[in-house]
Amino acid sequence: MRKRWTAVVTCLSLVLLLGIMAMPVAADIPTDIVDQYWVWFPVFDDGGVPGQWVNYVNNLGVPAPVWLNDGTQLGIYNVSQENYIKNIWIEAKFVTPQTEIAPITVYDPFQVAYQPVDSWISQNGQIVTWQYQLPWQPCAELISFGTSDFYNLNGIELVELGTQCVPVPEPSSLLMLGGGLAMLGNYLRKRRIAK
Numbered sequence: 157m158r159k160r161w162t163a164v165v166t167c168l169s170l171v172l173l174l175g176i177m178a179m180p181v182a183a184d185i186p187t188d189i190v191d192q193y194w195v196w197f198p199v200f201d202d203g204g205v206p207g208q209w210v211n212y213v214n215n216l217g218v219p220a221p222v223w224l225n226d227g228t229q230l231g232i233y234n235v236s237q238e239n240y241i242k243n244i245w246i247e248a249k250f251v252t253p254q255t256e257i258a259p260i261t262v263y264d265p266f267q268v269a270y271q272p273v274d275s276w277i278s279q280n281g282q283i284v285t286w287q288y289q290l291p292w293q294p295c296a297e298l299i300s301f302g303t304s305d306f307y308n309l310n311g312i313e314l315v316e317l318g319t320q321c322v323p324v325p326e327p328s329s330l331l332m333l334g335g336g337l338a339m340l341g342n343y344l345r346k347r348r349i350a351k
Contacts, residue, residue: 185245185285185318191215192232196306196315206308207315221317227307230299232319240293240321246286247316248306253281262288263298293321 187193193213199205209220218233234242244262254277262270274287290297301307306315 185247185316186320187213187318190245190318190320192218192234192317192319194221194317196309196317198309198314213318216321223307224298227304228301230301230306230317232297232299232317234293234295234297234319234321236295237293237321239324241324242288242290242293242297243320243322244288244290244297244299245316245318246288246299247318248284249313249316250282250284251311251313254284255281257284257286259302260286261300261302262290263300264290264292264294265296 185193190213192215193211195210195212196207197210199208211220216233216235218235221233222231223229224231232244246260257275257277260272264270270288270290272286273289275285277284304310306312309315
C-alpha cells in the first residue's frame with residue numbers, strides 16, 4: 157500500500173513539475189496566452205489621427221488603449237484582480253534597423269514605476285520588444301514612451317501591445333511540489349541502495 161501511495165504522489169509531482177516547465181517563454185508577444193492584444197496601425201488621413209488600434213484578443217472586454225499627453229504616454233485598461241501578477245509586452249516594428257533600445261517605463265495607478273524585466277532587438281534589427289512584470293493586476297497602467305514617435309509612427313511601421321494576467325502560485329502548491337520531489341529522491345535513493 158505504501159509503494160502505491162509513493163508512486164501516486166511521485167506521478168502527481170511530475171505532472172505538476174512538467175506543467176510549470178511547459179509555461180511559454182516569450183520570444184515576441186505570445187499571442188496565444190494574452191488577455192489583450194492590440195496593434196497600432198497607420199491611418200492615411202491627412203491631418204487626422206496618425207494611427208488606429210486594431211484588436212485581435214480582448215478577453216477582458218476593456219476599451220482600446222488611449223494615447224495621452226500629446227502621444228508620449230499610453231493608458232491601458234484592465235480588470236483589477238487580487239492574487240494575480242501582470243505581464244506586459246510592447247513591440248515596435250521600425251522602418252530601419254535599431255542598435256539601441258529606447259527606455260520605456262510602465263506606471264501603475266499609484267505611480268509606481270516599472271522598468272522592463274527583459275528587452276531585445278530582433279536579428280534583422282527592425283523589431284524591438286520590451287517585457288514587464290507587475291507584482292499585481294491593477295485596473296489600469298500608464299506606459300511612458302518619453303517621445304511621440306510611437307504615437308505618430310515616426311520611423312515606426314506599427315506598435316503592438318499584449319498583456320497577460322497570471323495567478324500567483326499558492327504556497328501549498330509549491331509545498332506539494334517540494335514534498336513530491338523529496339519523496340521521489342528518497343525512492344530513487346532507496347532503489348539504488350537495494351541494487
